Amino acid sequence: MNRFRLLSMTSAAVPAIFLTAGLAACGGAATSSQPAPHHTTTPAATAGTQVITYAPWAGAGTLASSISASATQSGSCFSTSSATTAPGAYRCLAGNDLYDPCFADAASAAGEVACPNPANPDSVVVIKLTAALPTPATSAGSTIIPWLLVLANGQQCQTITGTGGTLGGKNEAYGCPSGGVYGQPDTSGATWMVWYAPSGAPAPAMTQVSVAKAYT
Numbered sequence: 441m442n443r444f445r446l447l448s449m450t451s452a453a454v455p456a457i458f459l460t461a462g463l464a465a466c467g468g469a470a471t472s473s474q475p476a477p478h479h480t481t482t483p484a485a486t487a488g489t490q491v492i493t494y495a496p497w498a499g500a501g502t503l504a505s506s507i508s509a510s511a512t513q514s515g516s517c518f519s520t521s522s523a524t525t526a527p528g529a530y531r532c533l534a535g536n537d538l539y540d541p542c543f544a545d546a547a548s549a550a551g552e553v554a555c556p557n558p559a560n561p562d563s564v565v566v567i568k569l570t571a572a573l574p575t576p577a578t579s580a581g582s583t584i585i586p587w588l589l590v591l592a593n594g595q596q597c598q599t600i601t602g603t604g605g606t607l608g609g610k611n612e613a614y615g616c617p618s619g620g621v622y623g624q625p626d627t628s629g630a631t632w633m634v635w636y637a638p639s640g641a642p643a644p645a646m647t648q649v650s651v652a653k654a655y656t
Contacts, residue, residue: 488630489651491586494526496554496564500547503554509566510557516571517542517553522601524587526656527576534567540601541587544573558588558598561655589614589621590653591636597621608643610635625651 498504515534521541522531529541532553539555551569556562589597597614604612610622619638626633632651637643 489627489632490653492653492655494543494556494561494587494655496543496556497545497547501545501552503564503566506562507554508563509554510563512566512568513537514570515539515567516569517544517567517573519574520576521587523585523599524656525583525585526587529587530573532567534565539565539567542567556588558596561588584656586625586654586656588653588655589625589634589651590655591616591621591634592650592652593636595619595636595649607637607641608635608646610646622646625654 496504496507503509513534515532515537517530517532519531521529523529523541526541526543528544528546530544530553531538531540532542532555533539542553542555545552545554551573553567553569553573554564555567556564585599587599591597595616595618597616597620600612600615600620604615604620606612607620607622612620612622613624614621614634616636619636619641621634621636623635632654633648634651635646636649637646
């Protein structure tokens with residue numbers, strides 16, 4: 441993958457999840473008084489949305505065969521994830537670098553988490569923990585929020601954990617390389633749908649786009 445950079449906690453920017461050089465949450469969109477968005481729909485995938493339960497660990501200290509580590513660092517996790525409610529997902533620091541989500545290796549006595557690159561979830565940074573993980577807050581049976589959406593238009597969009605923009609009366613929930621997803625996905629059908637708008641576009645430019653993959 442392309443070398444990715446992470447949000448520094450010393451930065452004045454609003455905290456966001458794990459950023460890549462080419463994948464940043466689009467912010468700054470102002471509330472629009474434009475008419476409601478047109479109901480233009482990108483054709484849905486016939487097989488429906490593929491919902492992927494992200495599991496980077498195969499066993500104690502061993503990554504799954506499809507996952508590779510781009511780096512190993514030392515650090516700690518200070519809370520459960522703000523990007524997803526998935527069990528075993530945390531918000532972590534290694535130096536000044538913020539990672540969210542990071543997934544715990546529950547079987548490792550040494551204590552490790554794997555933090556995926558949203559541009560390529562098969563590549564992770566492994567953090568060797570210097571402190572115990574915080575107590576999980578997610579209750580069993582609660583709805584799990586996806587931390588990454590791959591749209592039918594090719595955009596890979598990650599959860600915004602800070603303050604995003606507002607467009608057409610909808611809050612920006614996911615940031616994409618060239619735009620944003622406004623509101624939460626409609627999961628009522630086999631193919632999930634989202635409202636997507638290019639960066640800087642007015643509310644009428646919002647279109648419904650199908651979700652090819654959702655990582656939880």
